Structures are given as structure tokens and as C-alpha cells.
Amino acid sequence: MKNLIRSSRAIPAIALFMAAAMSVRAEPTRIGYEPGQTYPDFELPLLDGGRARLSHFRGKKVLLFHFASW
Amino acid sequence: MWQKAVQPYVAAGELIALGCVQEQHPDRTRLYRQWRALEWPIFVDSMNTIDLDAVPVPVLIDEHGIVRHMGANVRQLDAFMNRSPDEPEGCPQLDAPDGDDIANAPEDELARVESLFHVGDAADLDSIVEALIRLESDAGTGSDGRLEFRLGVAYRRRYESAHAQPGDAQRAVDAWTEALAANPNQYIWRRRLQQYGPRLDKPYNFYFWVAQARKDLSERGEEPWPLPVEPMGTELAPPGDAAASNPSASIENRDPEARITRDKRGLVQIEPVVTPSRVQPGRRVMARVAFALRERAKPWWNNEADDLYIWADLPEGISVSSGAMTTAGPEEPETQELRHIEIELAIDAATPQGEYSIPAYALYYVCEDSGGVCYFLRQDFEMKVVVDSSAPKLK
Numbered sequence: 001m002k003n004l005i006r007s008s009r010a011i012p013a014i015a016l017f018m019a020a021a022m023s024v025r026a027e028p029t030r031i032g033y034e035p036g037q038t039y040p041d042f043e044l045p046l047l048d049g050g051r052a053r054l055s056h057f058r059g060k061k062v063l064l065f066h067f068a069s070w
Numbered sequence: 071m072w073q074k075a076v077q078p079y080v081a082a083g084e085l086i087a088l089g090c091v092q093e094q095h096p097d098r099t100r101l102y103r104q105w106r107a108l109e110w111p112i113f114v115d116s117m118n119t120i121d122l123d124a125v126p127v128p129v130l131i132d133e134h135g136i137v138r139h140m141g142a143n144v145r146q147l148d149a150f151m152n153r154s155p156d157e158p159e160g161c162p163q164l165d166a167p168d169g170d171d172i173a174n175a176p177e178d179e180l181a182r183v184e185s186l187f188h189v190g191d192a193a194d195l196d197s198i199v200e201a202l203i204r205l206e207s208d209a210g211t212g213s214d215g216r217l218e219f220r221l222g223v224a225y226r227r228r229y230e231s232a233h234a235q236p237g238d239a240q241r242a243v244d245a246w247t248e249a250l251a252a253n254p255n256q257y258i259w260r261r262r263l264q265q266y267g268p269r270l271d272k273p274y275n276f277y278f279w280v281a282q283a284r285k286d287l288s289e290r291g292e293e294p295w296p297l298p299v300e301p302m303g304t305e306l307a308p309p310g311d312a313a314a315s316n317p318s319a320s321i322e323n324r325d326p327e328a329r330i331t332r333d334k335r336g337l338v339q340i341e342p343v344v345t346p347s348r349v350q351p352g353r354r355v356m357a358r359v360a361f362a363l364r365e366r367a368k369p370w371w372n373n374e375a376d377d378l379y380i381w382a383d384l385p386e387g388i389s390v391s392s393g394a395m396t397t398a399g400p401e402e403p404e405t406q407e408l409r410h411i412e413i414e415l416a417i418d419a420a421t422p423q424g425e426y427s428i429p430a431y432a433l434y435y436v437c438e439d440s441g442g443v444c445y446f447l448r449q450d451f452e453m454k455v456v457v458d459s460s461a462p463k464l465k
Contacts, residue, residue: 034137035140036137037136039131039135040120041135044090044115044119044120046112046113046114047111047112047114051188051189054088054135057086057088058133059133060133061079061086061130061133062088062130063076063086063087063088063131063142063147064088064089064090064129064131065087065088065089065110065126065128065129066125066127066128067090067091067092067126068125068126068258069101070265
């Protein structure tokens with residue numbers, strides 16, 4: 001799962017989350033994990049408590065939005 | 071905007087919208103989510119367990135777990151949703167571990183440590199730190215930085231817990247510095263250092279939104295989510311050169327003969343941290359000194375006397391470029407808050423490489439207890455700056 005995505009944009013991650021409808025990118029994103037591949041499964045805590053696995057949502061289409069609050 | 075775009079599909083039960091946040095302090099995300107009224111379930115990945123190199127990254131994943139769009143934009147959403155759920159060809163099973171996963175004991179141990187970090191509490195941080203150090207030692211040289219980054223996260227979490235050990239804040243920065251040195255392309259690791267680093271290296275003020283969020287939430291009649299660890303100082307500072315009016319003039323050796331009584335009982339615990347822990351000549355570091363009153367002695371800051379003050383015996387080639395050597399207390403006569411002094415140190419381009427241990431001291435007024443005996447005390451400490459032409463640049 002290493003080097004999943006590589007990018008270096010000096011845009012606040014949070015700002016892009018808020019303005020993501022535009023999806024304007026300062027630089028092309030170099031992506032190490034390509035469409036057509038299985039997204040790696042993971043299990044992590046949820047903000048509201050408890051834990052979940054990504055594979056728990058198998059069978060549905062998923063938008064997984066990686067972001068930061070800084 | 072994604073929220074609005076996906077809402078019809080989510081409401082129809084055709085799409086699951088999930089967030090996954092890279093954040094040292096999940097409570098800050100809770101406040102952000104409350105402010106933005108985000109309704110999605112959000113994974114918390116403080117340790118960057120999934121080894122993401124950058125954010126933000128929206129990913130559209132189909133029914134079979136196959137990535138259809140990486141770094142997606144909303145214009146791709148409708149086409150993605152209208153795509154028929156074909157059975158993919160040649161796709162590996164998501165849940166089946168491969169041979170490497172089974173045979174790779176260090177990865178299993180790392181997964182165990184990460185899991186303990188996620189489900190455990192502050193009492194587990196000692197064993198988490200020990201396990202990460204052991205893994206790092208076993209890995210030897212040539213580390214890819216993943217262990218160092220996680221170790222920094224654990225140290226910082228412990229520093230901000232009741233299980234803090236002296237030096238944890240600096241250890242976190244040391245680990246993050248080495249992580250970035252191992253992989254300078256890691257955007258998330260770089261941001262973690264910039265969060266605590268000098269202003270010239272900041273791309274923006276990281277938690278600029280917190281004050282606005284609280285204001286907006288209060289106007290909405292909501293109680294803002296409380297933050298156990300408030301962003302402060304350099305975490306809130308805007309980027310740029312924030313030179314004080316005349317920082318060198320504020321450096322005054324007020325006790326050159328060391329006659330002020332030492333704080334032998336340790337009423338105040340001083341924790342200096344220099345970010346980054348290695349710096350190239352010609353660049354800057356942020357020196358942040360935290361002053362915590364030790365609970366067992368029940369001391370109070372005496373705000374009716376002079377302000378807390380520090381002095382540092384800076385070597386040639388290192389100077390204060392911004393910040394103040396003093397910090398004032400609140401208006402109340404006696405308080406018990408955590409205090410900080412932040413100064414930026416400029417490393418001259420001609421400064422020889424090496425490790426510089428900078429002698430420093432603090433002068434402060436404290437009382438033994440509320441209304442008790444008050445003292446004017448001095449405590450010596452050191453700040454370490456490592457000048458190294460191979461140090462990673464924060465920007």
C-alpha cells in the first residue's frame with residue numbers, strides 16, 4: 001500500500017475539501033494506485049466511535065474522501 | 071460541494087460516502103465536521119496507517135472494491151454512478167491476504183501496534199512507543215520513514231496526555247524529521263512538521279478556521295465541540311516573515327551572575343522543542359518552550375509580579391529572528407495555565423555544521439498554593455539545534 005498517491009500541492013487540504021466541486025488542481029496529481037486496481041482494505045476507528053473496515057461497504061459504490069482538518 | 075453532489079445518491083441508498091482524515095488531533099476534525107455539518111462516517115488515521123502520501127484525494131470505488139477514479143472530481147460522479155456493475159475480470163480478492171502479508175512478521179507487529187494505538191488509551195502509549203522503537207531497530211538502516219512517522223505520532227500523543235514524559239515533544243519532532251529525511255515526497259509527513267515549524271516554512275496558517283468555526287457555531291446556537299488540545303502559537307500563525315520589531319533588543323541577560331534562586335523543587339516543568347530537529351545553514355527553526363505547573367506541588371502563576379522571561383546564550387551564527395523572550399499572564403492575579411514562548415532562530419548560511427546545545431534559563435514568579443508563599447525563581451534548560459547540510463527542508 002506504500003506510495004499510494006504522490007502529490008505536492010501547497011493548498012490547504014481542508015480548503016479543497018470545502019471547494020472540491022471545482023476540483024481545481026494546481027499541479028497534476030501523480031497517482032501511484034491506478035484505476036482498475038482493488039483498493040486496499042483497511043480497518044480504522046471512526047470519528048463517532050467504534051471501528052469499521054472499508055470492505056464492510058462492499059456491494060455498494062463508495063466515495064472515499066481522504067482529507068485533513070489542517 | 072461533494073456533499074451536495076453525492077446527497078441524492080446517498081439518499082437513494084446507491085452510494086456510501088465516507089471520509090478518512092489525516093489528523094494528529096481527532097477532536098479538531100470533530101469540530102470541523104460540526105461546523106461544516108458533515109454527515110458522512112469518517113475514518114480517523116492519525117498514524118497514516120494506510121500510507122497515504124497526500125491529501126485531499128477523493129476516490130470512487132465500485133461495488134467490487136475496484137478503484138474507478140483516483141483524485142476524482144464531481145464531474146465524474148454521474149458517469150460513475152451510471153456505470154453498470156459488471157463483474158470485473160482478473161481482480162484480486164480484497165479480503166484475501168497475500169503471501170507477503172502472512173510471512174511478513176514485522177508488518178504483522180506493526181499492524182498490532184497500530185491497532186493498539188487506535189483502540190487503546192493513553193496508558194498504552196508506553197508500550198506502543200517501545201514496540202515502534204523495537205521495530206525501527208530491527209529494520210536497521212534504510213528505513214522508509216513509516217516507522218519514524220508513527221513513532222512521532224505516538225510521542226506527540228503521549229506528550230499531550232497524562233502519561234507525558236519529559237522530552238516527548240522533541241522526540242516527536244526528531245522522529246518526524248527523520249521520516250521526512252527518508253521520504254521528502256511525503257506531503258502528509260511534511261505538513262506535520264510544518265504545523266509546528268517556523269513561519270517561513272508554512273504554506274498557510276493551519277488552524278485558521280477554528281476561531282471562525284466557533285463563532286459560526288455559537289451564532290447557530292450550538293456548543294462548539296471542545297478541543298482538549300488547543301491549537302496555539304505556530305499552529306495558528308500565518309506564513310511569512312514575522313520579524314518582531316527588534317527581537318535582539320529583547321534578549322537581555324537579567325541574571326548574568328546566576329544569583330536568582332533556583333527552582334529546586336521543580337514547581338515548573340520546562341519543555342523546549344526545536345522544529346525541525348535538524349536544519350540546513352541559512353534556514354530557520356522554531357523554538358517553542360512550554361511551561362507547565364507541576365500538579366503535585368499545586369503552584370500558581372503570580373500574575374501581579376513581572377512576566378515570565380527567558381534568556382538564551384546564542385552562539386555565533388544563530389540569532390533570534392522573530393518572537394519575544396517573554397510572555398504575559400492573564401489579568402487574574404493567580405492562574406494555572408500552560409504557558410508558551412515561541413522564538414524563531416535564524417541559522418546563518420556560514421554557520422558550521424554541528425550540534426549546538428544552547429544554554430538558556432527562565433525567570434518566573436510562582437506561588438506555592440493559591441494565596442500561599444510566592445517566589446521569584448530561575449530554572450536553567452537547554453535547547454538543541456543541529457545544523458546539517460543534509461537536513462530535510464520543510465518547504
